[in-house]
Amino acid sequence: MGRKIKVVVVDDSALIRGLLREIIDAAPDMQCVAVAPDPLIARERIRELDPDVITLDVEMPKMDGLEFLSRLMRLKPTPVVMVSSLTERGTEIALRALELGAVEIVAKPKIDIVNGMNNYADEIREKIRAAAQASVQRAAMPAVPPSHTADAVLPKQSKPLLKSEKLIIVGASTGGTEALKEFLQPMPADAPGILITQHMPEMFTRSFAARLDSLCKITVKEAEHGERVLPGHAYIAPGHSHLLLGVSGANYICELSQAPPVNRHRPSVDVLFRSAANVAGRNAVGVILTGMGKDGAQGMLEMKQAGAYNFAQDEHSCVVFGMPKEAIAAGGVDEILPLREIAPRLLHWLNTKGGRATRI
Template identity: 60%
Template sequence: MSSSSKIRVIVVDDSALVRSLLAEIINRQPDMQCIGTANDPLVAREMIREMNPDVITLDVEMPRMDGIDFLGRLMRLRPMPVVMISTLTERGAEVTMRALELGAVDFVAKPRVGLASGLNELAAQIVDKIRVAAVAQVRRAPAASAGAIVHPHAGGAAAAAPVAASPLLGRLSTEKLVAIGASTGGTEAIREVLVHLPADAPAIVITQHMPPGFTTSFAARLNSLCQITVKEAVQGERILPGHAYIAPGGRQFALAKSGANYVAVVDDGPPVNRHKPSVEVLFKSVAAHVGRNAVGIMLTGMGADGAAAMREMKDAGSYNYVQDEASCIVFGMPREAIAHGAADEVLPLAQIAPALVARLRGAGDRVHHRI
């Protein structure tokens, strides 16, 4: 592969060791090249201007300018694919969620000890995420006013206010269930769906590809923004209306039936489609136990995880929404779901929550009419 066709990467990190290791990992790949390294964002800014990279990797915590401040400015002024190099700490997880909100494509969590061996063990993940970032659809981040809920991938428009609380399903809310799957770009796509749902929405189960240590912050952030309650799923707990349950990072999450109730199954099962948690695992259980009372939603992400199981859901009677290509950061999982014939509707991200609410209200109206 010629150097001109390689993915050109700039590494931004205040650690000389990390810069050296990441450059070495990148340069070992036949399809990418580290064209420069910078020890702080001010140096990086000049390098980006001069060298016009395809992707940058960006450390969260750096001197002179915080990585998050730099990312915010970069995504407003010169949007480009960014992979964050995060830390496996509670603070690191919170900052990483903010980075994804600002428009970073993805992140890698570097270990706190054994940095050299740890990063080399993560080499395959790092270069996979750089490849995904290189083809991701990155859009200019808006200049958000303080406290505003803004979707960084929606062309700069502030998100609409959440749907006003109103009776949605009545007794049907205990039977209906919404299952969501997502990967790259999914943290913000999931937020965009959930903030528009009323407090009495049916139970929602979610698998977002994410490593251990980050889903707690992800759930807490969503819970602070949504009318519904958002939490990590816990083994054996009852799945309740008005709640969204997120698969814990590094665990598999599925549903089971206990009498008339749905319950969470959270275990240390093997990876499926290379993922743990896997959308396939969750969607298969929804097909088996929820059937025609389910609504499926497939959002942005790389690969094919969950596509076959979403078709199983459809065959079992569910109604499925799939995010369209134009609004996806990465149109991988949605494309595969469509190819499997799993989609009932393919919609822009901003239209999925309104369509879901309208469909559920229609179901509630029909039940009320029968009564």
């Protein structure tokens, strides 16, 4: 038999690292030459061992897998198989991984991990073999766009306009498609207008809005530039543009902008939240749901400083406790709740003269 395929396994779970090593080493044509619990250690192992294939998780300490993948493809292109519970085919994370240069994707089982991984053993080995044959090219340009702040889209204002109409402003990313469904379904037909930024590829936002519209009492649609924000309606940022809250006369309106990405995202949650701080001030209620990264943390703090009351999804109910964690750490959050409790509590707060709950 010829030379074995050399594989480096990168995953923060010791259990998964061990299972993947066993699966790889059980095949006569491949060998797990190293395992690493985070991308920084992985970088050293890759330099030392020059593997043929890398298996890579998404959620890891020190640097998430997508950022590591992007850097790897710019500096040392190597075939990568993503192995993560977040890379089910068709999800925004899976699509992003493929865009950044991953060759294959395997979804980790969410329950009974040991048996589930063993059931996937043949698939994992076949995908490693396929990846080892792949030709990957060095990225000619950075795959991740520059990380601007919301200043690239609009300046921060110190005095919001004074209106009485309440609004709900929501940001989400990884896991947000299901979280938004659970948040929006309890909303009554006369709920305040809702503006939503969900990190999602352009081709999916319109159909995503239509799906939510079919499941909710309120009307849910993809936002259009210049349209009035109405009670009983939710407006989802299209995947190609930032969504901002604006005003026209006495009305709140949706504004769309194709300004540079902020926190590497367009649409960006920080942009939406800053616009709400600028325009609505204390008449806005902010909500930050599950998501990877820090987009929305600074904007939520600005909303709070402008008088808004803000909710964050708790760690236990998040798919990824990244964006809520960063918003909490920044000091922009008033209440931290399980997903199922956010909508009822928010509606109660709105119905009690602006809320009397103690801020955290």
